[in-house]
Amino acid sequence: MPAVQDTIDRVRKIDVDQYKYGFQTEIAMDKAPKGLSEDIIRFISAKKDEPSWMLEWRLEAYRRWVTLEAPTWARVHYPKIDFQDIYYYAAPKSTPGPTSLSDVDPELLKVYEKLGIPLREQEILAGVQKTDVSELEEPSDNVYKSGRVAVDAVFDSVSVVTTFKKELAQAGVIFCSISEAIREHPELVQKYLGSVVPTSDNFYATLNSAVFTDGSFVFVPKGVRCPMELSTYFRMNEKNTGQFERTLIIAEEGAYVSYLEGCTAPQRDENQLHAAVVELVALDDAEIKYSTVQNWYPGDAEGKGGIYNFVTKRGDCRGDRSKISWTQVETGSAITWKYPSCILRGDDSSGEFYSIAVSNGYQQVDSGTKMIHLGKNTSSRIISKGIAAGFSQNTYRGQVSAHRKATNARNFTNCDSLLIGDQCGAHTVPYMEAKNATAQFEHEATTSKISEDQKFYVMQRGIPEEEAIALIVNGFVKDVIQQLPMEFAVEAQKLIGISLEGSVG
Amino acid sequence: MNIHTTPQRTPAETALIDAFGDRLSLLPGDGTVMLKRDDAIEAIKSGLPTRRIESWHYTDLRRLLTSVPDFDPAAAPNAIAPIVEGSAVLPVLNGVSSTKTPDIEGIAVQRLSEKLTDGSIAPGLDRYGADDAIGALNTAFVADGYFVDIADGTELDKPIELQNLQSGGQTHVRLLTRVGAGAKAVIVERQTGEGAALVSSVSQLLLGEGADVTWLIVQEQPDTATHLAQFKAHLGKDSKLTLFVMNAGGKLVRQEIVVKTTGEGADFTLRGINLLAGDTHTDVTMVLDHAVPHTASTEVIRNVVTGRARGVFQGRINVHQYAQKTNAKMACNTLLLSDDGEFSTKPELEIFADDVVCGHGATVTEIDHSHLFYLMARGIDEKTARGFLVKAFVAEVIEELDDEAIVEALEARLDDWFLAHG
Numbered sequence: 001m002p003a004v005q006d007t008i009d010r011v012r013k014i015d016v017d018q019y020k021y022g023f024q025t026e027i028a029m030d031k032a033p034k035g036l037s038e039d040i041i042r043f044i045s046a047k048k049d050e051p052s053w054m055l056e057w058r059l060e061a062y063r064r065w066v067t068l069e070a071p072t073w074a075r076v077h078y079p080k081i082d083f084q085d086i087y088y089y090a091a092p093k094s095t096p097g098p099t100s101l102s103d104v105d106p107e108l109l110k111v112y113e114k115l116g117i118p119l120r121e122q123e124i125l126a127g128v129q130k131t132d133v134s135e136l137e138e139p140s141d142n143v144y145k146s147g148r149v150a151v152d153a154v155f156d157s158v159s160v161v162t163t164f165k166k167e168l169a170q171a172g173v174i175f176c177s178i179s180e181a182i183r184e185h186p187e188l189v190q191k192y193l194g195s196v197v198p199t200s201d202n203f204y205a206t207l208n209s210a211v212f213t214d215g216s217f218v219f220v221p222k223g224v225r226c227p228m229e230l231s232t233y234f235r236m237n238e239k240n241t242g243q244f245e246r247t248l249i250i251a252e253e254g255a256y257v258s259y260l261e262g263c264t265a266p267q268r269d270e271n272q273l274h275a276a277v278v279e280l281v282a283l284d285d286a287e288i289k290y291s292t293v294q295n296w297y298p299g300d301a302e303g304k305g306g307i308y309n310f311v312t313k314r315g316d317c318r319g320d321r322s323k324i325s326w327t328q329v330e331t332g333s334a335i336t337w338k339y340p341s342c343i344l345r346g347d348d349s350s351g352e353f354y355s356i357a358v359s360n361g362y363q364q365v366d367s368g369t370k371m372i373h374l375g376k377n378t379s380s381r382i383i384s385k386g387i388a389a390g391f392s393q394n395t396y397r398g399q400v401s402a403h404r405k406a407t408n409a410r411n412f413t414n415c416d417s418l419l420i421g422d423q424c425g426a427h428t429v430p431y432m433e434a435k436n437a438t439a440q441f442e443h444e445a446t447t448s449k450i451s452e453d454q455k456f457y458v459m460q461r462g463i464p465e466e467e468a469i470a471l472i473v474n475g476f477v478k479d480v481i482q483q484l485p486m487e488f489a490v491e492a493q494k495l496i497g498i499s500l501e502g503s504v505g
Numbered sequence: 506m507n508i509h510t511t512p513q514r515t516p517a518e519t520a521l522i523d524a525f526g527d528r529l530s531l532l533p534g535d536g537t538v539m540l541k542r543d544d545a546i547e548a549i550k551s552g553l554p555t556r557r558i559e560s561w562h563y564t565d566l567r568r569l570l571t572s573v574p575d576f577d578p579a580a581a582p583n584a585i586a587p588i589v590e591g592s593a594v595l596p597v598l599n600g601v602s603s604t605k606t607p608d609i610e611g612i613a614v615q616r617l618s619e620k621l622t623d624g625s626i627a628p629g630l631d632r633y634g635a636d637d638a639i640g641a642l643n644t645a646f647v648a649d650g651y652f653v654d655i656a657d658g659t660e661l662d663k664p665i666e667l668q669n670l671q672s673g674g675q676t677h678v679r680l681l682t683r684v685g686a687g688a689k690a691v692i693v694e695r696q697t698g699e700g701a702a703l704v705s706s707v708s709q710l711l712l713g714e715g716a717d718v719t720w721l722i723v724q725e726q727p728d729t730a731t732h733l734a735q736f737k738a739h740l741g742k743d744s745k746l747t748l749f750v751m752n753a754g755g756k757l758v759r760q761e762i763v764v765k766t767t768g769e770g771a772d773f774t775l776r777g778i779n780l781l782a783g784d785t786h787t788d789v790t791m792v793l794d795h796a797v798p799h800t801a802s803t804e805v806i807r808n809v810v811t812g813r814a815r816g817v818f819q820g821r822i823n824v825h826q827y828a829q830k831t832n833a834k835m836a837c838n839t840l841l842l843s844d845d846g847e848f849s850t851k852p853e854l855e856i857f858a859d860d861v862v863c864g865h866g867a868t869v870t871e872i873d874h875s876h877l878f879y880l881m882a883r884g885i886d887e888k889t890a891r892g893f894l895v896k897a898f899v900a901e902v903i904e905e906l907d908d909e910a911i912v913e914a915l916e917a918r919l920d921d922w923f924l925a926h927g
């Protein structure tokens with residue numbers, strides 16, 4: 001059946017090398033010299049006006065890092081990274097610490113506008129003003145209305161703006177950049193930073209501990225349900241820079257927070273490194289929902305350029321009955337290498353991991369999760385959907401373990417892979433380790449292509465082939481999409497359409 | 506975690522290297538074979554695999570192999586009866602094959618020492634990968650075994666039983682079998698003995714076009730023995746291999762299964778039972794390559810873990826890029842019956858072809874309480890009821906083999922184990 005012109009255009013538009021966030025913006029930047037040394041770390045620390053304990057912490061991580069070698073066990077292949085050829089600090093010059101949107105460089109705002117990030121959208125803007133007003137007039141009345149999103153925008157190395165800060169503060173929620181948190185709330189940062197991902201955890205986490213430049217900090221106090229979705233947008237703009245952000249989210253007893261991160265980068269021929277660390281801490285009865293829509297530049301159709309996305313994400317269900325849920329939609333990056341994990345320490349705690357990883361072109365994905373059951377009656381659920389097309393390699397790697405004392409640990413894992421084309425690969429590498437007789441683990445995995453039967457069923461109802469495939473794929477990933485916050489489910493669905501249809505056509 | 510240091514040799518590594526020096530003059534082989542032996546011992550000199558080597562992640566051989574016994578020329582194991590009456594028995598006693606070989610039409614049997622001496626099996630001595638420690642150990646020390654050649658079109662009515670019996674010391678054995686086109690056979694590989702032995706055993710099987718073989722590995726080593734074994738097979742066009750593995754003994758056991766489909770229409774079935782008790786470590790590792798289109802495989806592994814036993818199943822299915830229309834399914838089910846036992850499983854799929862149907866499932870659990878209740882409500886005491894359920898769990902796999910004599914023989918082995926381990 002010949003495809004209609006409209007479909008052809010749409011498919012062409014969304015081809016791999018048509019990455020629509022690939023623009024670059026000329027903004028005056030403040031950069032540290034290339035390379036990494038103790039001096040650079042002192043420079044970063046001084047730039048951020050950090051207390052001395054923070055500098056010591058960084059230097060200790062750096063000294064540890066120089067003794068480590070980059071790990072090679074993952075199913076990803078890339079030329080050796082020259083860590084001395086990266087700028088570890090790049091910040092837009094005109095940001096001496098903006099407090100409201102009007103202080104921000106208009107060029108920067110244009111960037112976020114192009115990305116479709118609602119920083120400057122009318123309602124949000126009204127929201128910003130309302131915050132100012134509400135402080136004087138009607139406190140906390142409309143704070144709990146949903147449908148609004150507080151945004152922290154990170155541009156290269158620094159956080160440029162955080163919206164809705166004051167409104168959140170009324171609810172007792174602290175949402176700011178991590179640099180600000182180090183200055184304003186050192187007691188909280190000192191207590192929790194590195195308590196989930198220790199500085200010496202792994203090569204890239206250690207590097208991050210030494211050089212991290214910014215990221216978000218969220219603190220939701222006891223009993224508070226965060227009144228709106230929190231969100232961070234990461235943008236890598238400068239050439240040859242690495243982005244090393246650090247996110248720390250703490251939910252005290254009975255608190256709830258939903259957090260979303262999104263990422264993009266310009267189109268370049270060389271590869272850029274993104275090595276972030278995300279730490280989540282959930283105390284008794286707390287719940288953290290962390291969603292990622294990752295759309296870093298994936299490289300062009302020949303596999304040139306793109307982001308290396310080497311990220312350590314870990315949540316600690318420290319309290320009883322706590323819950324951490326990871327949802328990720330991975331469509332970007334030349335290489336994605338990350339395992340958002342849950343340590344189920346508290347009794348009756350639960351962890352969830354929902355993932356869609358779509359790879360096309362020459363992308364490589366090695367992602368999955370770890371569920372470490374330590375407490376009693378803990379449960380975890382893993383739903384992973386991998387879709388490989390083009391020349392890409394898509395690997396699910398996950399670990400589920402029940403320790404001696406983890407009585408009644410429950411896990412259900414389901415990882416399905418879909419292959420589109422005969423040049424790509426899909427791999428499943430689950431590790432299951434049970435050390436307790438009452439543990440119940442179930443794992444199932446399948447790999448297949450879209451069956452002719454399914455396609456025929458849909459097509460004989462008058463739906464053209466490409467739409468039929470899109471429909472089946474959407475059904476395939478539905479379990480995961482459902483877990484995303486409403487606002488972003490639509491965005492994620494679009495992203496999947498983009499990455500996939502380019503290959504189906 | 507990534508700091509690399511050159512570790513000192515463990516006592517076991519030193520013992521192996523020293524033993525090689527002592528044994529060298531006694532080992533059969535022509536120039537090529539001896540060169541392969543040198544390569545193999547070099548691999549051992551660079552260290553036994555640790556958990557840092559991915560394929561040995563759950564079996565840190567360097568740490569677990571604490572001692573290596575000396576060769577014991579005086580050891581003399583007793584002959585045992587085959588599991589199926591009337592089988593043609595080919596015994597290897599303490600690493601030495603018998604000069605008397607049964608005379609069966611269509612079968613040529615040769616002692617492996619002869620084939621080592623004339624160098625005709627040299628190509629088969631290569632390791633299959635850098636992490637093939639069992640292959641290296643065996644190639645370095647192998648002195649004997651059998652080469653069984655089943656002629657085209659031969660249909661055997663009785664099984665052949667290859668017995669590898671030891672009574673302490675070290676034994677290194679290789680069993681080669683070629684099954685000709687259209688031939689049909691049942692082959693039993695017995696691995697048993699007594700004493701704290703170190704056994705390495707490599708079986709190689711070549712299936713011709715349309716050949717149909719059922720291969721049973723029955724491993725019942727004493728709980729003091731270290732058993733490092735490998736089963737390698739190539740499946741030709743339209744051939745069919747049913748491999749059954751039963752591990753019911755041994756202190757440190759690693760059974761590797763390396764199978765490759767090389768002809769279209771090949772069909773591979775693996776059924777495995779691991780009965781684990783005491784303070785033991787048992788690892789079954791399978792690597793299955795679907796290298797050509799239109800091949801099929803199914804694997805079912807059932808494990809019962811009691812006492813302080815540790816069990817491992819790693820199964821990797823590789824589907825090569827041109828192996829379209831592959832149909833591969835794998836399941837690994839574990840009953841974990843004690844709090845001190847543990848089981849780790851890693852079922853892997855590596856798929857490079859798109860028109861395939863592949864799946865795997867893995868479960869770890871204890872006995873279903875509703876099943877137990879059902880039986881106990883009928884007046885059966887808990888212990889007996891548990892026994893029923895556990896036995897039914899593993900016997901299910903045996904019953905799939907459609908040869909009555911073999912099913913009976915294996916169930917008898919199963920009963921023996923349950924009798925010994927309650």
